[in-house]
Amino acid sequence: MNDERIGALIENLGQRLNPVRPLRHPALRVMPVFILVAAWIAAAVLFIGIRHDIFEKIAEGTYLFELILSLGVVGTAMAAAAWLAVPDIREQGWILTPPLTLMLVLFLWILVRTYGEGFHLPSVEWSGCAVDGMLMGFVPVAALIVLTKRGASTHPYLESLMIVMAVMALGWVGLRITCASDDLGHCFFFHFMPFAVAGAVMGALARHLYRW
């Protein structure tokens, strides 16, 4: 009986088969998204306005290190998201190691800053940075979801994590370029927390989002 059902299913699927165009290599698929995201962030930064002391900050090694580290998370997490859209990650599971490692370093960096510079809760007020962060993150998250949903991920949670990491780091870079505040409490609550909350929501919905 069950063999009959499976046989009928194979016959049915066979009859419904149409030629398919195989997905391009993930690196090629992610490239246009990367360009779109870079253009969007550049436009958002210009729209919001670059921080007045940017040239002094760029000369600071720690600031530059933080920016490069964040950009590293963006690039590697976006690539990993594209790879994860293929069921077997193209047998290249190592692709997850760079973004996770760089993200860990970024967290450690924030912790070191917290220890070195002190941490205090920012005053409770509506900060424009939270809105700016949402503006910067909206298009990248949408583009990455469209990109990854065209595949067939067998790792929905990791897929969501990579997208959130990429967008979080992207927002961090954008806000560090536009917001003149280097206060850690402010950075944590208004540059980081909105993305963390959005990430938690996306993580909770991951199985539904990547159902196929």
Place this chain on the structure above:
Amino acid sequence: MDDNSWDELAAAAQTGDKNAYKRLLGGIIPYIRAIIVPGLANVDWADDIVQEVLISVHKSLKTYDSTLSFKPWLTAIVKFRRVDFLRRHYSCRADRQVPLEDTAFIESHVTRDDIAGEWKDMEGALKRLPEQQRKVLEMVKIQGFTAQETADRTGMSVSAVKVSVHRSIKKLKAMLE
């Protein structure tokens, strides 16, 4: 059938070769079973998972890269569907559900005869539905398949599945009133 021939058949299927596709789907079933059966609490579930894997292969065929081996791609889908099936199965407590025909369970657990009759009525009404309608209704309303998944398994269109479920419920209501 060796791994290389799977690669070739999958590549041919991507170009629309229906015979190659059917050979591929038929050929991978023993491999799928070999992965999913060990550790399953009930081997009867294996057939359900096999069907889900075959449908998943169909849906995601475009993600296979013919320059790579087919087997790891398939294995990833099989493991994903196995876990997905078990998660759904246990989350809806299907492991604690009892078939209506399990009279021994009913005799030992149904202690209120006044309610037991309603169970029998429902069972009788379901049995009076045409075979195909009952099957579709059970898949959608009892087993929790979506209309699309039911359509894939039965060869019906999605809209036909929805209409069938709607009509079945109307019939059941009429029978039970």
